[in-house]
Amino acid sequence: MTRQAAGLLASVTGPEAVRALASELLPRLAEEIRAVLVERVCAAGGHLGPNLGVVELTLALHRVFGSPQDVLVFDTGHQAYVHKLLTGRQKDFAQLRQAGGLSGYPSRSESVHDVVENSHASTALSYADGLAKAHELAGAQDRAVVAVIGDGGLTGGMAWEALNNLGAAPERPVIVVINDNGRSYAPTTGALATHLRVLRGGAQARRNLFTVLGFAYVGPVNGHNTSETEGALRRARAMRRPVVVHVVTVKGKGYGPAERDGVDCLHAVSALEPTTGQPAASADFPALSWTSVFGRALADLASQREDIVAVTAAMLNPTGLHVMAKRFPERVFDVGIAEQHAVTSAAGLAMGGFHPVVALYATFLNRAVDQVLMDVALHRLAVTFVLDRAGITGPDGASHHGMWDLALLATVPGLRIAAPRDAALLRELLAEAVATDEGPTMLRIPKAQAGGELAAVARMDGLDILHRSLRRPPDVLIVAVGPLAAPALEAAARLEERGLGVTVVDPRWVLPVNQALPALATRHRxxxxxEDGIRAGGVGTALVQSCQDTVPVPRVLVLGLPRAFLPHGSRQSLAAQAGLDAPGIARATLSALAKQPGASFSAHHANPLHAGGNTT
Structure with missing residues (x-):
């Protein structure tokens, strides 16, 4: 028995092995799982706190339900590491979130046990509703549907749309497991959080919000007691009706540094020293990230103007708003994981005479495009959006790359979009944005170190000229969007070594297109x-359209990300694969020039761009 217990996790090759274990061995297995999580996530980075908190819950789920026959859907998905370990992916876990390795979220291509690969919150209940309907139509009465959602995920409006439907169908059994740890990134806000606190006090016999909506209610359950959680889940399954199982857990459970962390319980981390939970000595923790520059700059502006307010959707610290919140707490609003509400609430603030700054991840603003269009822009309201993690984000993968915003929002009338290339320009553009009162503005910043200043040699009609070859004819104009100014300058140097005259320009405000750009383009071959957004519909496309009325029509090569879901990997490597590093830019430029009539230089180094590029 001792030898078996010492290597329990190694013996778990799938859910069947979890179900076969004697119950007295489960606490030891939970310890082994936590040890693996701490060791591997501290080494490579990832979501630590959320997964430490669901170890016993995930064990209970796999003991009661037979995946994949029974369907388990994890909301947000960043708490699915334990699920991966229990479904045959232990050997691959060392490569978690690394290029070619396991995704940090459920992934259909990895396992039949991953039904969806969602990593945007509040979606699991809608998936469950559709799956239960499909099972009913197919006559599959023996398949359970279980949706695991955190109390933070329940702050999203989409979750309530699903609850409204699930509770109204008593004949359709769906088990909603609420993982209640009182937090999303930060402590959960709003009336729901208050209601859950009341239920945690032992109000299971009373009528509550979920019973009013048509659910049976089981709980509160100690989510770190596998036997108790398992029993609650078995009772829920036997009811064969919509049931809410309220499971109370501790985020970061079993790892002292996470439990003691007062910010986010080590929610998402880079490399850490496992004994202390502090940043590893070798870890690249930028002293001046784009996020921190924005946070400080906004707080400074707020100290000068009392009409500046800030809004975020459960991302106070990740977007840098905690700096302003500490100084002006009454002027910072965290609305929970509710991006649509955040945007329209900001519209109301603007109507009331304030200038809201809405700080979100770029990928999450996708969920509120209609609100930007119809609730803000239609009313020409002065709302500033700051999109963190714009462009390639790296190891979080397809759902987190902020690569859609430029194409989606380029069509919004009256919206002006800026992309700072360095920290100094970020502060400058943010000040310009909040000084705008005739319509909405947007700034996009990457997940990266801000780096050094890239000074302009001149400013012309609002355009920053970063480089120009004064002694050569103007062959190539490179229009760099935001942080791509650095590789653009390096590419310019490579092209000049080939005898080409190169100008590098940063438009600062990239959309709508500055009308000085088409005129400047006509002076170059x-x-x-x-841009680090998708090529189709972005800044390059907009410039091409602006050039259509220019005579002669300039030749424009549009480089950007492909219209595809990019995998997880480092920001640097994914940019290189898309041809957005200096060598890729130079190769694509030489290739395009070589195709022009009368080309007189060798372009034998020009290779096809991995992501593709088109010249018009």
Whole structure:
């Protein structure tokens, strides 16, 4: 028995092995799982706190339900590491969130046990509703549908739309497991959080919000007692009706540094020293990230103007708003995981005479495009959006790359979009944005170190000229969007070594297109636009359209990300694969010039761009 207990996790090759274990061995297995999580996530980074908190819950789920026959859907998905370990992916876990390795979220391509690969919150209940309907139509009465959602995920409006439907169908059994740890990134806010606190006090016999909506209610359950949680889940399954199982857990459970962390319980981390939970000596923790520059700059502006307010959706610290919140707590509003509400609430603030700054991850603003369009822009309201993690984000993968915003929002009338290239320009553009009162503005910043200043040699009609070859004819104009200014300058140097005259320009405000750009493009043989958004519909496309009315029509090469879901990997490597590093930009430029009539230089180094590029 001792030898078996010492290697329990190694013996778990799938859910069947979890179900076969004697119950007295489960606490030891939970310890082993936590040890693996701490060791591997501290080494490589990832979501630590959420997974430490669901170890016993995940064990109970796999003991009661037979995945994949029974369907388990994890909301948000960042708490699915334990699920991966229990479903045959232990050997691959060392490569978690690394290029070619396991995704940090459920992934259909990895396992039949991953039904969806969601990593945006509040979606699991809608998936469950559809799956239960499909099972009913197919006559599959023996398949359970279980949705695991955190109390933070329940702050999203989509979750309540699903609850409204699930509770109204008593004949359709869906088990909603609420993982209640009182937090999303930070402590959960709003009336629901208050209601859950009341239920945690032992109000299971009373009528509550969920019973009013048509659910049976089981709980509160100690989510760190596998036997108790398992029993609650078995009772829920036997009811064969919509049931809410209220499971109370501790985020970061079993790892002292996470439990003691007062910010986010080590929610998402880079490399850490496992004994202390502090940043590893070798870890790249930028002293001046784009996020921190924004947070400080906004707080400074707020100290000068009392009409500046801030809004976020459960991302106070990740977007840098905690700096302003500490100084002006009454002027910072965290609305929970509710991006649509955040945007329209900001519209109301603007109507009331304030200038809201809405700080979200770029990927999450996708969920509120209609609100930007119809609730803010239609009313020409002065709302500033700051999109963190814009462009390639890295190891979080397809759902977190902030690569859609430029194409989605380029069509919004009256919206002006800026992309700072360095910290100094971020502060400058933010000040310009909040000084705008005739319509909405947007700034996009990457997940990266802000780096050094890239000074302009001149400013012309609002355009920053970063480089120009004074002694050579103007062959190539490179239009760099935001932080791509650095590789653009390096590419310019490479092209000049080939005898080409190169101008590098930063538009600062990238959309709508500054009308000085088409005129500048006509003075060059080729204009190359580079952006870390999708090529289709972005800045380059907009410039091409602006050039259609220019005579002669300039040749424009549009470089950007492909219209595809990019995998997880480092920001640097994914940019290189898309041809957005200096060598890729130079190769694509030489290739395009070589195709022009009368080309007189060798372009034998020009290779096809991995992501593709088109010249018009």
């Amino acid at each position: 080729l204009t190359v636009t580079i």
